[in-house]
Amino acid sequence: MPTRQPPKPRPDAAAGKPAAKKPATSKSAQKRAVKARSPADIRALFERFRAHNPEPKGELESVNAYTMLVAVVLSAQATDVGVNKATRPLFAIADTPQKMVALGEDVVRDYVKSIGLFRTKAKNVIALSEQLIAEHGGEVPDRREALEKLPGVGRKTANVVLNMAFGQITHAVDTHVFRIANRLRIAPGRNPLQVELGLEEAVPEEFGHHAHHWLILHGRYTCKAVKPLCAGCIVADLCDSADKRMG
Ligand code: SF4
Numbered sequence: 001m002p003t004r005q006p007p008k009p010r011p012d013a014a015a016g017k018p019a020a021k022k023p024a025t026s027k028s029a030q031k032r033a034v035k036a037r038s039p040a041d042i043r044a045l046f047e048r049f050r051a052h053n054p055e056p057k058g059e060l061e062s063v064n065a066y067t068m069l070v071a072v073v074l075s076a077q078a079t080d081v082g083v084n085k086a087t088r089p090l091f092a093i094a095d096t097p098q099k100m101v102a103l104g105e106d107v108v109r110d111y112v113k114s115i116g117l118f119r120t121k122a123k124n125v126i127a128l129s130e131q132l133i134a135e136h137g138g139e140v141p142d143r144r145e146a147l148e149k150l151p152g153v154g155r156k157t158a159n160v161v162l163n164m165a166f167g168q169i170t171h172a173v174d175t176h177v178f179r180i181a182n183r184l185r186i187a188p189g190r191n192p193l194q195v196e197l198g199l200e201e202a203v204p205e206e207f208g209h210h211a212h213h214w215l216i217l218h219g220r221y222t223c224k225a226v227k228p229l230c231a232g233c234i235v236a237d238l239c240d241s242a243d244k245r246m247g
Helices: 027-034 039-052 063-075 080-093 099-104 104-112 117-138 144-148 155-164 175-183 192-202 211-221
Strands: none
Touching: 039 211, 063 080, 063 144, 063 155, 080 104, 099 104, 099 117, 099 192, 117 144, 144 155, 155 192, 155 211, 175 192
8 A cells, every 4th residue: 555645744834934926916915016126126117217318308399497497387187399390489588587578478379389278388487477576576486386386386396496497406207208117117107297206216316316307208209109110129038028029
């Protein structure tokens, strides 16, 4: 009669360790867990972005902090190219809040009528210019709370202005930054604020100033929403996204 062999000990038990947990497979667990990359991997990504484009520039045109603020307010749900086309002649005659208010809402509306939501945006440009004159001596404030109190200025706009006009490390999360931060697991999140706060923690300080430009440009020209151009992607070897398509 064959003798019965005792069951083999599991490797973990033999090493005196508690058995490793099985990976969670429930739908809720899968939804919960998109893990951010390791700090070393995130550094490698930004080193690659920097090597390819050491001084990335935003594509919205402006001549000072005020026109930058106006351009960003006008850019909501519009392309930078379309905004530049409208603002070039506008900023040539109105590059301060005083000059913009003097033009008046009707004239401003006429200049920006090729941009989506132009009626509301023209109203906001005049209202924020008046508020800058009344409350900030005609200057653009360099504090988030003050910026976000201006008509038409939300968190994203404030982040762009703080970063570009005042050199502060902020992460404006637009549709491209949101997608890339998730695809590359730099700062996975379900909404722009989660991603922004994740980027604040994850992006090493030396890359902080340019991070949002690198991510925007990467998302706009390479890692597109529907068909990412993976074959020409400078970080393809570092990417493990499910959206990656090399063939
Ligand atoms: S390999 Fe593709 S999916 Fe990954 S970052 Fe590059 S373009 Fe995006």
